[in-house]
Amino acid sequence: MNAQKYVIGNWKLNPATLSQACQLASSLVQMDKSVQVGCVPSFVHLSAVGELLAESSILLGAQDVCAKTATTGAFTGDVSAGQLADIGVKFVIIGHSERRAYYGEDNALFEAKIQQAVDAGLTVVFCVGETKSQYQAQQTLVVLDEQLSVLKSVPADKLIVAYEPVWAIGTGLTPSIDEVIGVHRHIKQVLARYAMPTVSVLYGGSVNEKNAAEFATAFGVDGALVGGASLKIEAFSQIVAAF
Ligand code: PEP
Secondary structure (H helix, E strand, C coil): CCCCCEEEEECCCCCCCHHHHHHHHHHHHHCCCCCEEEEECCHHHHHHHHHHHCCCCCEEEECCCCCCCCCCCCCCCCCCHHHHHHCCCCEEEECCHHHHHHHCCCHHHHHHHHHHHHHCCCEEEEEECCCHHHHHCCCHHHHHHHHHHHHCCCCHHHEEEEECCHHHCCCCCCCCHHHHHHHHHHHHHHHHHCCCCCCEEEEECCCCCCCHHHHHCCCCCCEEEECHHHHCHHHHHHHHHHC
């Protein structure tokens, strides 16, 4: 069985206003979609965007989830997986390099977040990737093995993995296609060892309308996680069309 293809737009802390988020979401609904598309607005825009996407095939995602509970409780500032599921969120991004770098998130926290997400029935989009110095030291696969180790007991039908070299995120730099193919092959071997051979493995890091076709045809690349280019509907629709 082939892995399902996804193109997911991670809006990060964008756009500035609710009305801009709604405009972007409305354009997504109009767009031609050849693959499963996902859209990940910031928390304050989730409900309104979710309502706009409700009749469409686009999956709504969240950028983070509470590690402490899947339901309710005294956790100021947090949003639980149950609350997300209740408003129609289908998946949550966990392990993004910006969470690792700016908030010191680590494997123990990821495991806790994954558990809460799965308990509430959400799919986890788990991000892995090496830094520039790890890449230069040829440590990529060792780093990925350690990051992937938190996935051992996640139900395969609730998991998507995104390979995102940290040095490629928002920089305009990308690994060569051969490097991407090699890393994806390795990730799939690890996932096969965890009895998850059909989990989708997306590529992320400076995917744009110009390079999308190359990634789309690369063996083992089951889609893309897109940051900057997902905020421009023209660029994003071309990326979706490429897959
Ligand atoms: C990301 O942060 O997940 C990402 C892939 O960003 P960009 O596409 O902007 O490199």
